[in-house]
Amino acid sequence: MRKIILLGYMGCGKSTIANSLSKNIKIPFVDLDKKIEEKTNLSINAIFEKHGEIYFRKLEHEIFVELLHSPESLIIGLGGGTPCYANNHELLKGEGVVSIYLKASIETLFQRLVLNKSKRPLIADKSEGEMKEFIAIHLFERSFYYNQAQYKVVVDDKTIHQTVVDIMDLLA
Numbered sequence: 465m466r467k468i469i470l471l472g473y474m475g476c477g478k479s480t481i482a483n484s485l486s487k488n489i490k491i492p493f494v495d496l497d498k499k500i501e502e503k504t505n506l507s508i509n510a511i512f513e514k515h516g517e518i519y520f521r522k523l524e525h526e527i528f529v530e531l532l533h534s535p536e537s538l539i540i541g542l543g544g545g546t547p548c549y550a551n552n553h554e555l556l557k558g559e560g561v562v563s564i565y566l567k568a569s570i571e572t573l574f575q576r577l578v579l580n581k582s583k584r585p586l587i588a589d590k591s592e593g594e595m596k597e598f599i600a601i602h603l604f605e606r607s608f609y610y611n612q613a614q615y616k617v618v619v620d621d622k623t624i625h626q627t628v629v630d631i632m633d634l635l636a
């Protein structure tokens with residue numbers, strides 16, 4: 465069964481786009497961050513605080529693999545860091561997998577994240593001034609992993625609908 469994976473930096477729109485794509489193509493959407501929260505009964509913030517990032521990354525890998533092995537077709541929205549840990553980037557090219565990098569510019573990411581950073585432990589304590597530089601460096605470090613996706617869709621200056629249509633064209 466097909467697994468459609470959306471990946472990219474925090475705030476690129478994985479959850480938003482995946483929700484809309486799911487309604488259009490009638491394939492259920494599972495958000496990896498949400499799945500982790502449900503399984504642990506803890507928020508992502510609480511997992512980082514209580515157990516630390518390494519524990520989170522192990523759990524993230526295990527639950528990602530579990531979703532890939534599930535018998536049904538799924539749209540899977542990854543966490544922003546998922547492709548960059550364990551061997552997760554190698555799983556983006558498996559059989560029955562379509563992986564799509566939602567590529568957003570530093571400016572787009574900054575504009576979106578500055579409005580809503582409290583639920584994202586990696587940036588929650590950054591000031592506006594620090595955030596742009598952090599995003600620029602972090603995105604550069606992560607680009608190698610994001611570019612392992614089979615397809616890339618640029619999301620800057622596009623409506624949710626336009627991005628969803630671009631993805632449906634790729635899947636056709």
Ligand SMILES: Nc1ncnc2c1ncn2[C@@H]1O[C@H](COP(=O)(O)OP(=O)(O)OP(=O)(O)O)[C@@H](O)[C@H]1O
Nearest residue numbers: 473474475476477478479480543544576622623624
């Ligand atoms: N054209 C657009 N496409 C997608 N999201 C948009 C767009 N315009 C604004 N947004 C907003 O960008 C914000 C970030 O989107 P979203 O939470 O889906 O990102 P994410 O990639 O799932 O982030 P995270 O990795 O932190 O879960 C949301 O508030 C969403 O409403």
Ligand SMILES: O=C(O)C1=C[C@@H](O)[C@@H](O)[C@H](O)C1
Nearest residue numbers: 474497508543544545584585
């Ligand atoms: O970019 C990241 O490393 C993260 C992004 C979020 O989706 C969460 O998975 C968590 O906050 C870590």
Ligand SMILES: [Mg+2]
Nearest residue numbers: 478479497541
């Ligand atoms: Mg999300």
